[in-house]
Structure formats: C-alpha cells, structure tokens
Amino acid sequence: MIADTAKASTLPPRTSVKKPRRRRRNRGSRTAAVLLLLTSVLMLAPFIWTALSVTKPTDVAFANPPVLSGYTPTLQAFRDLWETTYFAQYLTNTLVVAVMSTVVALVIGIPAAYALSRSPGYVSAILLLLALVFRSLPRFSVVLPMYEISKALGIYDTTFALAAALVAINQPFTIWLLRNFFAEIPKELDEAAMIDGCTRVGMLYRVMIPLMRPGILTAGIFVFLFAFQEYLTALVLTDTSSKTVPVFITTQLGQTLPMLQQAGAAAMLLTLPVIAISFIAQKYLVAGLSEGSVKG
Template sequence: MSTLTGATESAGEAVPLADDVLQPRPRRRRAGGEGAAGRRFMVGGLLLLVCWAMLSPVLWTAMVVTKPTSIAFINPPQFTYHPSLDAFVNLWQTTDFYSYLSNTVVVAVVSTLFALLLGVPAAYALSRFPSWISVVLLVAALVFRALPRFAVVLPMYDISRSLGIYDTKIAVVAALVAINQPFSIWLLRNFFAEIPQQLDEAAMLDGCSRVQVLWRVMVPLMGPGILTAGIFMFLFAFQEYLTALILTDVHSPTVPVFIATQLGQTLPLLQQAGAASMLLTLPVIAFAFIAQRYLVAGLSAGSVKG
C-alpha cells in the first residue's frame, strides 16, 4: 500500500477511508498542566509568526496597490497612507481584465474536467490490471509529470498553428489536459488500490460491466480522491504561465500572462499589475480555505501515504 519507496512497516492500523478522516478524531489531552499550556502558547506564537512570514509578500502587495501611485514604490517605503482603490478601478476600466480572468477560470475548469474524465478510468484500469503495460504507463505518467514545458509546448506552438487553433482557448485547454492528466492518474491510482477487488467482482456477478462498475460503484466511493485530484488539477491549470504565454497572442491570454507582460512597465501600469495580482489571489485564497480540509482528507485517505 505504500506508493513510493516500498516502505512496509507502516502505521499499524489500516488507514481509515475518507469518511472517517473527515470526522474530527477524539483527542486525548496529554497530562502536563502548566508546562503544556506554556508550550502550547509557544507553538501558537511560532505558528503565528510563520503565517505572518508566509503571507507577508501578499500583505505588502496589498499595501502597494492601495497606496497613492506617487508613493507606491518609494524607498524608504512609506507605511502609513490614505488607502485608495484607484489602481483596481483603472485596471478594470483600461484593460480587459474581466476577459483575462474569465479565460483563466474557463481554461482551468474545462481542462480539469477533461483531465479527470481521462484520468479516472485510466487510473482504475491501472489498479486492476497487473501487467508490464501498467508499469510502463505509470512510469511514463511519472516522467510526463516532470517534463520541461518547453519540450512539449514549443512543438505544440508549431502544431497548433498548422492546425489553426493557435491563440484559442482550445489550444490552451488541450495543452493543459495533456500536461496535467498523467499526474491525475498518479494521484487516483492509489485510491482505487484501496478499494478491495471483491467489490468489483460482486458487482460484476450482479451483471455490471466494467464501465458500469467504475461509474456506479467506484466513482461514488472515490469522492474524496477525485475531489483531491480535481483540486490539484485546477490549481495547476489556474497557475500555468508558460503554456498560456506561448500558445496565446490576442484572443485568450490568462491572468498570469497578463501580469507577466505588465512587469516591464512603468507606473501607473505596474501598480495595476499589482492590483491584478490581488484580484487573482483573493478568490484562490478563499479556494485554499475551502480546499484544505478536502486535500488533507483526500491525501491521507489514499494517494500518498506511507
């Protein structure tokens, strides 16, 4: 049941399936009184500090973009100022930010759906078909996850031009599906491995075909796994810069591409790029808060345990 190193002397008890994991475990309070309280205080303080450090680039950017333009980047930096939202207003009025954002979301959602649509059955097949071909596929999926973008995307640039789909969302989606799909197989395979084969056999005795077993029996059981893989696929696609940079010109740039092309600008455009970063960041922060519990649950239930 281990994924990688073949470590076998693992956790002792079988790892519970997702439904159990989502339940808060009853925790025993360790004895210790005063000392424990002090330690908890220290741990809390330390974590607060870490959180602050991890968020500081975002917080500083939030300050930069709400400053008046003339002091946005002065040195030494100014810490007090009258906040204004002008950079956001200008961004919205003078650029097509709305369409960049919708391009980004559409590309991310569609490519995630396709990656899962391809990845789920493939992962299921891999988990039930012990043969050399499964080994080859899995190793290939691993290597494909690690390919340098240029090796794939520059030829895609050429190919998409000759197919006439260059500079469309279709080209970006196709590229992202190709790039992300191998990893979804990789994440999902272990969830399937967790589900006992007897279940398949029982369902097939009832007259289900393999495809029916997958959709009627496996997928409902795989909720947390598919959700986990989906969240990762979405994040990868949402963040992708090089692929969208190389495969788009005027019709479907994504927000990361837009922001990157604004980095070589002067004020006030540079401040607008900062505003764009914040507008892009806020929804994904909400996403992070919601996603974290599913990720922990999903990941511990299947994909990567030792």
C-alpha cells in the first residue's frame, strides 16, 4: 500500500509516456503468446501423433511414409485392447494401488507432518534433507531387497506389496509437502482449541484437517500421481496378477503390429485423465510443486 501511494505521487504525467510503451509491450507479448502456444503444441506432439496412429485402421497406421488423410478413423484398437488383453485388470490394479497408497500415505503422513510443523526450525531442515536424499536414492537399492522380502513374506505380486512399497518410497516427500501447509496455520489456533478442552489428537482431526483441506488435496493428488506413474517398482514387484498399465504397455512393445497399436490405445487411455487433471486440478499441481520444493 505504502509503495503504491508513493509511486503514484512521484510519477505525475504518466499518460504521455505510457501509450507507446504499452503498444510495444503488446506486440512483444503477442509474439510470446504465439511462441508459447507453438511450444505447447510441440509438448503435446507425441500424444497427438499417438492419438492419430491408434485411430487409424491397422493397415495404414504403420504405413511409411505416414498416411495423414483419406482413411476412416476407427476405435478398433481400443476394442481389441479391451477384448483380447487383460487391460481391464491392469487398469484396476493401477487404480487400486494408487488409491490404497494415497489413503495410507495421508492417514499416517498427516499426524507426522503436523508434529514436525510444530517442532523447532532445524528439524524441518533435516526433514528436507532426508526427503531429498531418499528422493535421489537409486530406486533399485530399496526395490531389489523389497523383492526378496516380499517373496519371503509371500506377498510378491500383490497390489498390497506394491502399494506399501510406494507409500514408503514417497513418504518423505509426502510429509515434507504436508508440513509446509501445516506450517502456514498459526500455532495460536492449536492453543485456543486445546484451552477449549480438545486433546492434541482431537484438535488435529476437528480443527486442523478441515483447515488443511487444500493442502491435503494437493498432497493426495501428488501421492496418487506418483503411484500412477511408477514403472520401475511395479516392474520388479509384480508379475502377472498385479501388473500395472505402464508395465503392460512396455511388454507390448516389439510384438506384433496390432499389439503395438493396442499399446498405443492403452497409452491414450492413460493420457486422457492426465490431461484432464492438468487442466482441472492445475491449481493444486502448481501449489504442490512450489510448496513441495522451494519453500523451506
């Protein structure tokens, strides 16, 4: 406010300078806008190409040079995918793993994140450090032993084992992200609620969680996406019965052409919800990326 009024009083006759500047700026930003739209088309190019290829009849889909027009679009690849492979099961597995790990990660992560947000400053620096180190760890150094442990426990190739592994792998990040949201809620609120007779845990569930809704939603979206994206862990910890879609897609590669086209259809089915998420839940994605990393 102070800065605003100061600026207004020190810049008297603005109109004469402003006009040409604004016009130049407009032209510049129009060029920028066109360039950025081109960039986003380029970023989407792989999916556009895949979408075209899987809706062509099989005989032209693989033609070289590529056939760009004069064919009737068809959804045969999707039909084949649904009827001749276990895609429905793989999709169910992927969703079950993602939902399970999201729920567990939040249920155990929220109390931990809250506790950390109410402890002294150096704890958070150490937490960030741990979250980073575990994030950067080569996955195989935890996943290969998990493979052996899951076989020994008889839970190899179950969605449960995969979900448990993913919760653990992502938990440092989840806690770190949630902690940053909790840190924004003033401590005085805790005290007020506890004076009114709430226990610490009761206060957490009655006061904090409702306040934290956007933060929890953000963390939930990220944990869900991490589980949904995971390839390496799923490759090692699953075989046939709990295989996930990303693993399925890679096993289709290098096979027959129709199978390749089915893989493309599967990739498309996975891409569409993600496109929806990045438009509808954009606010949360952006919040999660900036809260989860820059702020300390």
